[in-house]
Amino acid sequence: MPIDPKDVRRLRAETGAGVMDCKRALEEAGGDLDRAKETLRQRGLASAAKRAEREAREGVVEAYIHAGGRVGALVELSSETDFVARNPEFRELARNIAMQVAAMSPQVVSEDELGPEDRARLVKEHGDEKRALESAVLLRQPYIKDNSRTIADLVTALAATTGENVRVRRFARFQLGESA
Numbered sequence: 001m002p003i004d005p006k007d008v009r010r011l012r013a014e015t016g017a018g019v020m021d022c023k024r025a026l027e028e029a030g031g032d033l034d035r036a037k038e039t040l041r042q043r044g045l046a047s048a049a050k051r052a053e054r055e056a057r058e059g060v061v062e063a064y065i066h067a068g069g070r071v072g073a074l075v076e077l078s079s080e081t082d083f084v085a086r087n088p089e090f091r092e093l094a095r096n097i098a099m100q101v102a103a104m105s106p107q108v109v110s111e112d113e114l115g116p117e118d119r120a121r122l123v124k125e126h127g128d129e130k131r132a133l134e135s136a137v138l139l140r141q142p143y144i145k146d147n148s149r150t151i152a153d154l155v156t157a158l159a160a161t162t163g164e165n166v167r168v169r170r171f172a173r174f175q176l177g178e179s180a
Contacts, residue, residue, distance in 0.1 A: 003023055003031060008023050010033065011025065011033060011036055011037065014037065021040060021043070022036070025037075025039040041157075055080065055165070056079050056080050056164070056167050056169075057080070058078065058079050058081055059077050059078035059094075059169070060076075060077055060085050060090065060094050061075070061076050062074070062075050062077065062091065062098050063098060064095060064098035064099045069176075070175065071102050071173070073101035073102040073173045073174070074098065074172045075094055075101060075168065075170075075171045076168070076170050076171070077168055078167050078168075078169045079165070079166050084162045084164050089158060089161070090162070090166070096145065096154070097138070097151060097168060100143065101171045102173060103144050104138075104141055104144065105173055106135075106136060106137060106138040106141060108136060108137055109137070109139060109168050109171065110139050111137045114136065118136075138151055139152040139155070139168065140152065151168070155167065155168060
């Protein structure tokens, strides 16, 4: 089945994947754009997982100050190269994560940072483990602009698009009148 170049361009614009990857995904999906997107997403997740162990020493520190100046957050988002870190989508993700931190006040970046006592305390406070982790762990939180995706989903999607390991290294949240 011949693939329309317009469909390849559209899929590329929507996913950020390479031209040949888009063409192959469309061929495998029989021209169905939604199935082709899912194929590319699965491939991106697989390749992002392979890159997760590579060192990410470049990146940005992005700030978000909420209207009124009473709440703010800093986020360090890392990548493997400064080329990716200068990318507007990378900086936008860092800013959106800083906004998430300001709004949702997570305690840690990943659940690996929670000790058994912390986990038990959170479960006791929230009633069940899933809600406890969504409350305390940044990467597990539903994204405030789109509850169907988590922060981890956003980071993984950018890693798949850029072809590099992308990770949230750390964050800090400040609220007027609160002490550290």
